[in-house]
Amino acid sequence: MIYSEDLINILKKNDISFFTGVPDSVLKNLSIHLDTYSNKYHKMAVNEGSAVAIAIGHYLATKKLACVYLQNSGLGNAINPIISIAHKKIYSIPMLLLIGWRGSPNSKDEPQHMVKGKITPKLLKLLNISFCKIKKTKDLKNLDTLIKKSYKDKKIVACLVENKILKNKKKKILNKYNSSNISRKSFIFELLNLVKRDAKIISTTGYTSRELLKIRTEKKIKKGKDFYMIGGMGHSLSVTLGMSLQTNKQIICIDGDGSLLMHLGSMYSCGFNKNLNLKHILINNNSHESVGGQITGAKQINFNKLSKSLGYKSYFRITKKAEIKFTLKRFLSSKNSSLLEVLVGRNVAEDLPRPKNLIKIKKNFIL
Ligand SMILES: Cc1ncc(C[n+]2csc(CCOP(=O)(O)OP(=O)(O)O)c2C)c(N)n1
Incomplete structure (x- = not known):
């Protein structure tokens, strides 16, 4: 020690x-x-x-x-x-x-x-x-x-x-989180209820993938298939793009603010593509929650202006629990590349599972 x-x-x-x-x-x-x-x-x-x-x-x-x-x-x-x-x-x-x-x-x-x-x-x-x-x-x-x-x-x-x-001599904690009454869990649950039966979901590194796996398994939700980006942090959006360019199916990326910032340029690759039906969700908790909650500062970014200037057609934002269903429906039925920013608080279950049998996950997911 x-x-x-x-x-x-x-x-x-x-x-x-x-x-x-x-x-x-x-x-x-x-x-x-x-x-x-x-x-x-x-x-x-x-x-x-x-x-x-x-x-x-x-x-x-x-x-x-x-x-x-x-x-x-x-x-x-x-x-x-x-x-x-x-x-x-x-x-x-x-x-x-x-x-x-x-x-x-x-x-x-x-x-x-x-x-x-x-x-x-x-x-x-x-x-x-x-x-x-x-x-x-x-x-x-x-x-x-x-x-x-x-x-x-x-x-x-x-x-x-x-x-x-x-270790630290004095116990200290990182404790600066944005306040939001939305948990990642409640948002992902609503998303899984609203996606198309044959939707593909690519989820980012850390808690998001583990939470998605937990909800899908516990609630036995059959709609959509998941690809968990357990590594390759920051590349979920590009994987989503690579798929979206080849199919008209509903392809959804669930990103985190730390992950998106890591390779922010990939948003530009997704913009300015005519008829590209890519659905990009940013779970913004203003932090790297999965590794300790270090602040990213992503709360201060205007993702509306940013996404539009990078060629996304539409931007949606959820800041309150009550808005989840209504805004999600509008976002999922929008045409072309769209971004949905969801402001969530820090709130994660203790017993999150980790994706295992990765080859089986891939076989189950692949088009
Ligand atoms: C290249 C690389 N650098 C660092 C990490 C460690 N890491 C894993 S998850 C994570 C935080 C991701 O933050 P965010 O996307 O905001 O998601 P959150 O943890 O807040 O759910 C980090 C830094 C990693 N997996 N890969």
Whole structure:
């Protein structure tokens, strides 16, 4: 076990005072501290590639290392700026990658995490990134040495943190949620009642997919089939687009605000397509709820103007429970690409199932 306060102190001693990254449940106890920092010291990124780029900019402005925090599933997003810009043989820009290691050896985790967890150290070796693993306070010494090496050699270094290692000395919680009397659960239940019999639903990473699975199983709803995007965060909309271009069936994407922001450009790919019948639902809880509730700030975005300027034909919004049925019906019967934004509060069941037998799910779903 390691206290995140001790980790932060080691970084501070090495002149690392700026953090950027994408939240992860393994690093949640660090997020709780960062949440109180101003933008000069902490800037949450929309994806891990952007986080690496922000760290590059920080170095160019200060000659100091930034700490980029991420889940190992985000390494894929990060690789392009790591290899093409920051690499020793390109601009040689140092930084520290603090990586939440889902699917580490001997841990029990979901299939997508087990696959990535196994190759994470190999990926770092392939990228020529020196790394350490921290499990106990005394391991912070190795981290200290590694950071000094990063400054000296002007090379990226990394630190792997397994699940349940980071604790806080004082109990603190992230607690800034938008208030809404709508729960994701009640919205998804209404949606399943109103979709067409042969509808296809593609749901985003995290609680949304797990909640959809739970409602469908418990209420034995047969209408529509689901494809749970357990990984590939931010790509649900593009999967939906890929299907919608080839069929006139009702294809529905259930997105989250953190996920949508991760690859926001995919909204442009869905807009300006004549006769494309794509139904995009944004469950906006203003946070990365599945990994601890870190604030995204998506509440301040005007998705009406944004979607229209990216070529969507119509926009709908649900802010109260009483509006769900009426607005959902209008949205589902609208023509062309439409966005429905649903403002929900933080409210998730404790015992959410995880999709299993993924090949069966695919066979059941495929057109
Ligand atoms: C590339 C990548 N980075 C980070 C994660 C960790 N992660 C899983 S779910 C999630 C939050 C998603 O937020 P949002 O779409 O708003 O849905 P919510 O959790 O609020 O339901 C994050 C950051 C991931 N799975 N993949």
